[in-house]
Amino acid sequence: MQKLIIKGNKELNGKIYISGSKNATLPILAASILGNQVQLKNIPLVKDIFTMVDLLNFIGLKTNFIKRKNIINILNIDKNINTLAPYKLVKTMRAGVLVLGPLLTKYGKAKVSLPGGCAIGTRPVDLHLFALKKLGAKIKIKDGYIFAEAKKGLIGSVIRFPSISVGATENALLAAVKAKGKTILKNCAIEPEIKDLIEFLKKLGVKITSKGRTITIIESGFKNSKIVHEIIFDRIELGTYMIACALLAKKKMKIERINPRIVKSEIDILKKIGVKIIKSKSAVTIKRNKKLKKINVTTKPYPGFPTDLQAQLMVLLTQVNGVSKIKENIFENRFMHVPELKRMGAQIEIKNKTAIIKGPTKLTGAEVMATDLRASVSLVLAGLVAENRTIINRIYHLDRGYEFLEDKLKSCKAEIKRI
């Protein structure tokens, strides 16, 4: 099994560019089922994307992935379509469940494996199914699979989500695009990745408007022509590298190919802590500030501070003066990095949903274990700050979502290698 070895406490110096967003690419790949000919650009080369492409191939789409250009061409000739998403492809990547909406709305039926639990919590799909039922789908759960049917097609409806879910908003949106009449989705997630999905669907010919947390979809014809779409940047990768720079960039470092307006809450919080950040149109410049201040943060749906940056922020907070708190409001079990960070010397206590972090503490290298994608990258950040050598096990989690992680860090003088 592969491991990462990091020799820490080294200054970072250089430039980093941000890749395309994994979480935007996944629903847009699922949405490609709805089109005929699609070209997607700025695709990150990470494991979850490869799994989703395998799933599209399994369903019967033809894909041509030009990896050296981060481009994928997808063709759907509507022949020999398999309306099935098998367990083996959904178990490692929950987003596989996003093919449910497009398959059901286009082909009238779908059989999709239940994604099951995962390390950060139970992560049910009840809200996805709630919305599909409201659109007229008949749904049964049997043998670990969701069986959905809408023989005469889906029917537009007004749906208010009882709580905000990114995946359920995406699945409902993907199903509603071919429903008869008008669908109004209320209390939606409005993450930038959902905005990107809406842009893609508009290119396909769908009439969609969004205002606040309400998205309206009007029955519309689909275009047969080729659609070209460039995926937005990965705001979580950006946040991760901003934190790396805040910890270790003695001189100014530039992070490029982004839009700072999309990460306002992250930048505001880092600035409040005392990190020096200068924004430009498509980049940020960051420098470490030794006098960092404590802060209290709660994770929230967008535009709030993202749960996907909670673990990384926690590493930064081990280096600030005073006692900081992070309340995890989205997932019930997302503090699994804490015992590992404590093994490296961090002083963190968990009380219910809140982590209380005492700083500043000197971190020292240790052998640690990655548990999920974002927890893993927090251990990389901790390893970069810590004195001596850190060994990170189970790094396959990192490969699910960070493109060229070691190369990007090495280009900024980090001492990191995979064995």
Ligand code: UD1
């Ligand atoms: C997406 C992101 C993930 C991020 C999360 C929250 C992708 C591929 N993944 O995951 O990186 O951490 O948003 O920003 O985009 N819930 C239910 N019932 C449901 C669906 C969700 O109770 O049917 C709950 C979840 O357990 C969780 C909360 O709602 O507590 C939010 O989850 P959701 O927004 O759906 O996350 P994902 O779409 O799975």
